[in-house]
Amino acid sequence: MKLLEVRNLKTYFDTREGVVRAVDDVSFSLEKGEAIGLVGESGCGKTTTALSVLQLLPKEGRIAGGEILLNGEDFAAKSEEELRKHRWRDVSIVFQGAMNALNPVMKVSRQIAEALLLHEELTEEEARRRVLALFDLVEISSSLVDCYPHEFSGGMRQRAMIAMALACGPKLIVGDEPTTALDVMVQAQILALLGKLRREFGMAMILITHDLSIVGANCDQVAVMYGGKIAEIGPVGKVLRNPCHPYTQRLLKAFPDIRGEREMVQSIPGFPPNLVTPPPGCRFSPRCDAAGEICFSREPAMRCVEPGHEAACHFAEERSWNR
Amino acid sequence: MENAKKLALHRKRKQFVEALFRNKMSLVGLAILVFFVLLAFVGPLLYDYDHQEYGAGEMLEPPSKAFLLGTDDLGRDVLGELIHGAKTSLIVGVLATLISMVIGTVVGISSGYFGGRTDAFLMRVTDAFLVLPWLPLMLVLAALLGSSLWNIVVVIGVTSWAGTARLARAQTLSVKERQFVERARSIGAGHVYIMRKKILPNVFPLIFSNTVLVSAVAILSETTLSFLGMGDVLRPSWGMMLHYAFEAGAVSVGAYWFFVPPGVCIILLVLGFAFLGHSFDEILNPALRRR
Amino acid sequence: MEQVREGMTEHIVDVRDLKVHFEIRRSFLDTLLGRNKATVKAVDGVTFSLRRGEILSLVGESGSGKTTTGRAILNLVAKSGGEALFDGVSVSNRDREWNRMFRRKAQMIFQDPYQSLNPKDMIVDIVSEPLRIDGDRHDQEELLARTVEALEFAGLKPAETYLYKYPNELSGGQRQRVAIAAAFILSPDFIVADEPVSMLDASVRADILNLMVKMRETKNTSYLFITHDLSLAWLISDRVAIMYLGKIMEIGSHRIVAGSCVHPYSRALVDALPTMEEKPRDRALLKGETPSPVKLPPGCRFSPRCSHVRPQCTREEPELRCVEEGHWAACHFAEEFLSKRGAGDPVPLQGEENPSCAQ
Numbered sequence: 001m002k003l004l005e006v007r008n009l010k011t012y013f014d015t016r017e018g019v020v021r022a023v024d025d026v027s028f029s030l031e032k033g034e035a036i037g038l039v040g041e042s043g044c045g046k047t048t049t050a051l052s053v054l055q056l057l058p059k060e061g062r063i064a065g066g067e068i069l070l071n072g073e074d075f076a077a078k079s080e081e082e083l084r085k086h087r088w089r090d091v092s093i094v095f096q097g098a099m100n101a102l103n104p105v106m107k108v109s110r111q112i113a114e115a116l117l118l119h120e121e122l123t124e125e126e127a128r129r130r131v132l133a134l135f136d137l138v139e140i141s142s143s144l145v146d147c148y149p150h151e152f153s154g155g156m157r158q159r160a161m162i163a164m165a166l167a168c169g170p171k172l173i174v175g176d177e178p179t180t181a182l183d184v185m186v187q188a189q190i191l192a193l194l195g196k197l198r199r200e201f202g203m204a205m206i207l208i209t210h211d212l213s214i215v216g217a218n219c220d221q222v223a224v225m226y227g228g229k230i231a232e233i234g235p236v237g238k239v240l241r242n243p244c245h246p247y248t249q250r251l252l253k254a255f256p257d258i259r260g261e262r263e264m265v266q267s268i269p270g271f272p273p274n275l276v277t278p279p280p281g282c283r284f285s286p287r288c289d290a291a292g293e294i295c296f297s298r299e300p301a302m303r304c305v306e307p308g309h310e311a312a313c314h315f316a317e318e319r320s321w322n323r
Numbered sequence: 324m325e326n327a328k329k330l331a332l333h334r335k336r337k338q339f340v341e342a343l344f345r346n347k348m349s350l351v352g353l354a355i356l357v358f359f360v361l362l363a364f365v366g367p368l369l370y371d372y373d374h375q376e377y378g379a380g381e382m383l384e385p386p387s388k389a390f391l392l393g394t395d396d397l398g399r400d401v402l403g404e405l406i407h408g409a410k411t412s413l414i415v416g417v418l419a420t421l422i423s424m425v426i427g428t429v430v431g432i433s434s435g436y437f438g439g440r441t442d443a444f445l446m447r448v449t450d451a452f453l454v455l456p457w458l459p460l461m462l463v464l465a466a467l468l469g470s471s472l473w474n475i476v477v478v479i480g481v482t483s484w485a486g487t488a489r490l491a492r493a494q495t496l497s498v499k500e501r502q503f504v505e506r507a508r509s510i511g512a513g514h515v516y517i518m519r520k521k522i523l524p525n526v527f528p529l530i531f532s533n534t535v536l537v538s539a540v541a542i543l544s545e546t547t548l549s550f551l552g553m554g555d556v557l558r559p560s561w562g563m564m565l566h567y568a569f570e571a572g573a574v575s576v577g578a579y580w581f582f583v584p585p586g587v588c589i590i591l592l593v594l595g596f597a598f599l600g601h602s603f604d605e606i607l608n609p610a611l612r613r614r
Numbered sequence: 615m616e617q618v619r620e621g622m623t624e625h626i627v628d629v630r631d632l633k634v635h636f637e638i639r640r641s642f643l644d645t646l647l648g649r650n651k652a653t654v655k656a657v658d659g660v661t662f663s664l665r666r667g668e669i670l671s672l673v674g675e676s677g678s679g680k681t682t683t684g685r686a687i688l689n690l691v692a693k694s695g696g697e698a699l700f701d702g703v704s705v706s707n708r709d710r711e712w713n714r715m716f717r718r719k720a721q722m723i724f725q726d727p728y729q730s731l732n733p734k735d736m737i738v739d740i741v742s743e744p745l746r747i748d749g750d751r752h753d754q755e756e757l758l759a760r761t762v763e764a765l766e767f768a769g770l771k772p773a774e775t776y777l778y779k780y781p782n783e784l785s786g787g788q789r790q791r792v793a794i795a796a797a798f799i800l801s802p803d804f805i806v807a808d809e810p811v812s813m814l815d816a817s818v819r820a821d822i823l824n825l826m827v828k829m830r831e832t833k834n835t836s837y838l839f840i841t842h843d844l845s846l847a848w849l850i851s852d853r854v855a856i857m858y859l860g861k862i863m864e865i866g867s868h869r870i871v872a873g874s875c876v877h878p879y880s881r882a883l884v885d886a887l888p889t890m891e892e893k894p895r896d897r898a899l900l901k902g903e904t905p906s907p908v909k910l911p912p913g914c915r916f917s918p919r920c921s922h923v924r925p926q927c928t929r930e931e932p933e934l935r936c937v938e939e940g941h942w943a944a945c946h947f948a949e950e951f952l953s954k955r956g957a958g959d960p961v962p963l964q965g966e967e968n969p970s971c972a973q
Binding site for chain 2: 729736
């Protein structure tokens with residue numbers, strides 16, 4: 001049985017302007033210990049997908065369809081009470097911008113202990129020992145155990161967030177742009193740390209990012225999202241070397257690679273689609289330079305281009321060099 | 324091309340007016356204020372009243388067909404005095420607030436923008452005005468200057484600007500750090516230009532909603548001063564009505580028609596300003612809007 | 615001093631040992647106890663020059679001083695030492711006429727498209743503002759015509775539909791184009807671009823970058839491109855300077871930075887860059903983070919984190935020296951690392967020309 005199976009997930013937001021179809025029929029799965037990267041630009045639905053898995057949606061959001069199977073149990077159908085038991089024990093999340101996620105008037109160690117004490121019966125002594133062990137795991141010096149968030153540097157705060165997320169030994173950890181606001185060196189350190197911890201504890205990971213260049217070395221699978229849907233999904237090596245969806249192809253060209261050719265990056269003309277009234281047919285069609293007539297009228301289904309690798313494009317097979 | 328610009332500005336104003344009408348609190352506040360403005364400026368044209376006409380009726384007569392709200396202690400028509408007195412409260416309230424707003428904004432923005440010693444000095448002055456007990460201060464000034472209407476306007480204006488100054492300074496400090504101010508400096512804009520074109524438009528919405536609330540306080544201040552006898556004897560005003568009512572012992576005699584109407588009017592007018600001011604806050608500062 | 619005629623100097627910007635130090639405000643208690651003033655040495659002796667039409671990138675992490683350097687060159691922040699010359703004249707001189715000219719010829723593009731435009735101004739006012747402040751009388755028609763020209767140059771066509779909008783009605787990419795139009799309208803010779811694309815989606819960046827390259831090609835505009843993204847700097851610049859804790863550690867052509875940089879910090883920075891590869895490479899990542907610029911270590915400021923540190927490093931601070939043609943590094947052992955370059959290091963790249971605008 002797979003650890004996580006998301007089937008035809010739909011998450012909508014009720015706003016004054018209408019119903020925003022932020023996530024519109026998204027499916028993917030994760031084995032135990034596997035990592036998937038959800039890649040896309042602002043507004044594509046990647047964060048909403050992750051928040052749906054944890055059921056941390058804001059008031060206007062609701063799961064409008066689909067299933068979220070964690071170890072076979074459908075989380076989308078659970079009540080808030082039941083969910084609270086599972087949150088953090090089975091799935092936890094590391095947010096972007098730790099400074100906002102940490103309480104500035106509480107010691108960091110206290111906040112991590114809080115996460116522990118909400119789920120387990122522990123004495124103060126035991127809690128403190130566990131916190132110190134977590135500090136050690138994320139490579140924060142134990143001498144800093146009584147510090148406040150503002151006394152930590154950006155990288156250390158993010159490590160503290162990771163420690164908090166690990167506190168109850170979850171099987172799945174969700175990283176929502178965990179390295180976006182950090183320096184390049186610190187970003188590399190944090191990603192390396194996440195990799196090390198995953199291997200050590202056999203944790204699965206959903207890595208949400210807009211930076212396509214970090215999924216290669218840190219994920220097993222990658223799902224490229226656009227307009228609330230998955231455009232392309234598959235093992236990371238296959239997708240990066242043989243992108244079949246026009247959006248993936250264009251996105252790859254937007255990231256400069258210092259080890260490659262010095263070619264000017266290209267941008268994608270146009271704007272992301274309106275999620276209240278999405279365009280008919282393929283959501284990328286207005287911006288696609290290879291769109292055919294069918295693209296404007298019929299939504300493409302996921303087509304398999306090679307084992308495990310699918311793309312939602314009418315012409316996916318033609319684009320693949322793996323014919 | 325100029326027409327297109329006018330159209331765009333018009334569009335923005337329309338959005339504001341629409342928001343104003345959509346908000347229930349502002350509708351109530353607007354209704355109250357419109358009523359009183361009409362009462363103050365159109366009322367006197369429709370209803371004759373002579374403030375100097377003593378003995379038009381008997382003293383402290385209860386409401387009758389001749390005098391709908393009875394008479395005061397000098398036999399004057401209470402309803403007439405109420406209608407003609409509305410102008411006083413409104414004019415003093417609005418003018419005093421204008422003075423207070425101008426002084427407060429200039430002091431606040433200058434203080435916040437220049438910082439350093441200017442800021443320290445101006446803030447100490449502001450603190451002094453904030454801390455001084457306003458009532459004794461107003462009484463002393465009113466006693467010194469005399470109790471004409473315009474003096475009262477000046478007195479209230481000069482003693483109530485400090486709160487606005489603090490607000491303006493706080494907002495200026497935050498706006499000053501934003502990149503578009505730095506950009507203006509990098510293209511060679513001078514201090515006055517930046518304060519006028521960059522800081523002020525961004526500080527103004529906050530000041531404006533605060534100002535409407537200050538008007539409510541100004542009206543109350545005028546009422547208080549008049550009640551204590553520092554008001555202008557020559558003009559009808561609600562505050563003076565309360566003063567004379569108190570002096571004549573209308574309360575003990577039970578002549579409710581003399582002191583209840585002006586009291587109620589003052590409360591309603593202040594409420595009107597308060598509602599409008601609070602709703603402005605919601606409209607102009609989207610962060611405060613209820614979801 | 616000899617008369618320097620405009621256009622005669624070879625370098626449009628000349629920075630010599632520039633220093634910008636900020637004093638930290640002390641509490642009353644500190645003053646009472648007579649504790650020493652703490653200074654943040656944001657920029658601590660930076661030297662480089664920029665030729666006309668050249669694009670130079672200042673790359674560094676937070677705390678490196680790159681942003682402050684850019685602002686000091688435009689005299690938006692007061693310098694504490696050294697010199698910054700624009701066309702041979704110091705930028706902090708008091709001559710009003712010269713300053714007016716300077717503000718016209720040297721412009722800045724800011725990082726945050728959501729903060730660098732006044733939300734209360736219409737686009738037409740934002741873009742025409744530099745002309746109006748400039749002081750020369752311009753009539754309404756000319757103002758409008760030049761505004762439209764600037765907007766269209768920045769890719770906002772048809773300009774008429776953007777003129778009377780407010781910034782909150784535009785997307786991030788569009789706002790940044792407006793900022794560029796406002797910078798371009800006076801045809802500046804020199805632009806400081808402070809992280810102009812880091813807040814934009816990757817798929818929008820190329821347009822902005824292409825615009826900047828277009829300005830260089832048509833008007834020979836020189837750029838100081840400030841960024842934390844080394845791959846972006848490599849892509850767009852002629853030369854790259856890597857800063858750390860207020861000083862330049864290495865400076866050289868983009869080719870050198872990509873393949874054959876010698877300073878241990880530069881190497882670490884290049885190694886830390888994520889690439890599209892599948893397997894994580896074995897790479898030695900630096901430990902810890904950039905320390906605060908308040909308490910600088912003795913000797914070389916990078917020594918506490920350097921994996922090649924030797925006794926000399928903690929005694930003597932290395933100067934920025936020329937190690938080969940057009941390549942300077944601030945390391946005592948730069949030549950040694952240079953000669954070791956070869957086996958195991960990535961091969962210097964093909965691709966000679968500067969990238970031209972993708973049409």
